[in-house]
Amino acid sequence: SPFLGLLAQTQDVFTALPPRFHAAIVPEDIAGATAGPLGNVEWVEALTRPWTTDAGQAAFYRQMAQLTPEHTRPLAARLGHVRCPTRIGWGERDPWLPVTQAAELASYLPGDVPVKVFPGAGHLVPLEAPEALVDDFLASLGVASAAAACVF
Numbered sequence: 001s002p003f004l005g006l007l008a009q010t011q012d013v014f015t016a017l018p019p020r021f022h023a024a025i026v027p028e029d030i031a032g033a034t035a036g037p038l039g040n041v042e043w044v045e046a047l048t049r050p051w052t053t054d055a056g057q058a059a060f061y062r063q064m065a066q067l068t069p070e071h072t073r074p075l076a077a078r079l080g081h082v083r084c085p086t087r088i089g090w091g092e093r094d095p096w097l098p099v100t101q102a103a104e105l106a107s108y109l110p111g112d113v114p115v116k117v118f119p120g121a122g123h124l125v126p127l128e129a130p131e132a133l134v135d136d137f138l139a140s141l142g143v144a145s146a147a148a149a150c151v152f
Contacts, residue, residue: 004064007061007064033124035122038128040127086109088105091121102115102117
């Protein structure tokens with residue numbers, strides 16, 4: 001994204017921002033991960049809180065600056081060595097990582113890796129489509145639905 005490009009060039013400037021300016025950026029960045037409004041202020045606050053400490057501020061920008069091909073390419077190269085069963089879940093409307101990258105990620109992993117696309121969800125599928133995520137997970141275990149799993 002343009003923000004990540006700017007950040008990669010000026011990480012030290014962002015790390016040195018006064019805390020109140022940084023505290024304004026983080027929730028906006030998190031909100032930019034969703035397909036629509038998250039609707040739960042507590043979730044946004046919980047996701048923001050770790051990044052607004054002194055250590056969190058530096059880590060926030062360091063993590064973003066490392067989202068470059070030279071940092072991620074070595075990780076992608078190791079995906080072919082994954083030995084456990086793997087599933088990929090992806091938000092159909094992910095504004096950060098297009099859904100087309102789900103199939104690309106699956107191609108790096110060994111075997112036939114199922115990809116589940118969650119309609120209407122963005123990058124934060126567990127918060128945007130929790131019921132669909134649980135149902136998909138349970139289906140992968142052979143349970144029909146969350147409601148069926150709760151029957152005693």
